[in-house]
Amino acid sequence: MKLWEKNTCSQSTGSVHKYLRNLALHLVGREKLRANLLHEVDEAIRRHLHSWATRGAVNVHEGSSQMTFEFASKKIIGYDERKYGKKLRENYIAFREGMVSVPLYFPGTAFHACLQGRKNALKVIKDIYQERKASKIPGNDFLDRILEEVEKENAVLKDSVAVDLVFMLLFAAFETISQSITLITKYINDHPDVLAELTREHEEILSRREDKNSEITWEEYKSMTFTHMVINETVRLANIAPMTFRKVVKDIEINGYTIPAGWVIMIALPVVHFDPDKYENPFEFNPWRWQGKELHTGSRTFMAFGGGVRLCTGAEFAKLNLAIYVHYLVHQVQVVSNQRRRTL
Numbered sequence: 001m002k003l004w005e006k007n008t009c010s011q012s013t014g015s016v017h018k019y020l021r022n023l024a025l026h027l028v029g030r031e032k033l034r035a036n037l038l039h040e041v042d043e044a045i046r047r048h049l050h051s052w053a054t055r056g057a058v059n060v061h062e063g064s065s066q067m068t069f070e071f072a073s074k075k076i077i078g079y080d081e082r083k084y085g086k087k088l089r090e091n092y093i094a095f096r097e098g099m100v101s102v103p104l105y106f107p108g109t110a111f112h113a114c115l116q117g118r119k120n121a122l123k124v125i126k127d128i129y130q131e132r133k134a135s136k137i138p139g140n141d142f143l144d145r146i147l148e149e150v151e152k153e154n155a156v157l158k159d160s161v162a163v164d165l166v167f168m169l170l171f172a173a174f175e176t177i178s179q180s181i182t183l184i185t186k187y188i189n190d191h192p193d194v195l196a197e198l199t200r201e202h203e204e205i206l207s208r209r210e211d212k213n214s215e216i217t218w219e220e221y222k223s224m225t226f227t228h229m230v231i232n233e234t235v236r237l238a239n240i241a242p243m244t245f246r247k248v249v250k251d252i253e254i255n256g257y258t259i260p261a262g263w264v265i266m267i268a269l270p271v272v273h274f275d276p277d278k279y280e281n282p283f284e285f286n287p288w289r290w291q292g293k294e295l296h297t298g299s300r301t302f303m304a305f306g307g308g309v310r311l312c313t314g315a316e317f318a319k320l321n322l323a324i325y326v327h328y329l330v331h332q333v334q335v336v337s338n339q340r341r342r343t344l
């Protein structure tokens with residue numbers, strides 16, 4: 001029993017991997033960020049934070065999960081919870097909760113719930129996919145682009161791979177961003193010095209604007225140096241994807257040990273991020289450690305988004321979401337933690 005199919009982005013190799021990767025970049029690549037996503041994410045985050053502010057108490061993890069799922073599912077397959085209900089997100093949550101569990105497959109186990117969640121989510125996606133394919137009515141979303149590929153003569157992309165790709169992208173997009181939003185909120189709440197510096201940075205941005213209520217521009221986003229340091233530090237400490245896997249294609253010697261071809265190795269990213277030789281006081285949340293450093297997405301010492309040919313396709317999109325969230329969090333919302341009752 002497998003969690004992922006062989007030909008999705010994470011399992012594919014060579015030219016198929018490259019092809020799927022480029023397709024995913026069509027959704028969240030750099031040009032898309034600047035041309036559409038900056039504006040769309042700005043609108044969505046503002047709307048959700050406004051709605052949070054009208055409620056007595058908000059569970060940030062649940063709120064950000066709703067927010068990011070609504071956004072990503074609409075962008076990818078034109079999903080609307082009001083039309084289809086909450087089933088899809090609930091199935092994804094069941095899938096996520098059993099992903100790292102003992103692989104015992106019978107009713108009542110986390111692994112069983114995980115695979116059932118995956119099966120049910122795939123069914124919803126498949127229905128939407130087939131309905132769209134049959135109707136040929138565009139949805140102005142990523143599914144249009146996928147169907148374009150599927151319907152090409154000698155298409156590389158087949159229906160089953162397309163559905164699995166959609167499943168995988170939606171999972172990657174919503175779970176990771178909502179977890180990072182939750183943790184960045186906690187870290188900011190726990191560190192008044194960080195909040196003060198963020199407030200200074202975002203007030204400076206506002207002071208340069210003619211209309212204080214206008215949305216964030218690309219130049220403003222790029223100017224958020226300290227915010228990007230906070231984002232790097234958050235994902236370094238959070239290790240949202242704590243491990244990645246690689247199949248050894250030929251015998252390789254590392255530190256006197258031979259790892260034979262065919263073995264699967266697990267790369268534990270926290271080992272790098274918590275190494276005191278690479279990060280002084282590694283368990284401390286200290287965004288200033290990034291001062292003056294290149295904020296690359298991936299390097300030998302910073303692997304929150306993986307690295308090499310499999311570097312996360314959505315890393316820049318995730319950072320954009322976090323920066324916009326922080327912008328509105330620090331200047332429009334007053335957060336009171338219900339644990340310590342400290343005002344942000």
Ligand code: HEM
Pocket residue numbers: 009010021024028169172173174176177180235240241244245303304305306307309310311312313314315317318
């Ligand atoms: C804080 C947010 C995120 C984190 C920490 C994260 C982390 C990672 C990591 C560590 C990998 C490498 C996996 C490997 O080496 O096998 C990866 C790959 C990937 N991520 Fe993300 N990710 C995030 C957000 C996103 C988003 C928002 C999307 C999509 C919209 C996305 C799509 C992907 C895809 C498609 C791959 C596979 C890339 C490939 O195999 O070429 N990720 N991510």
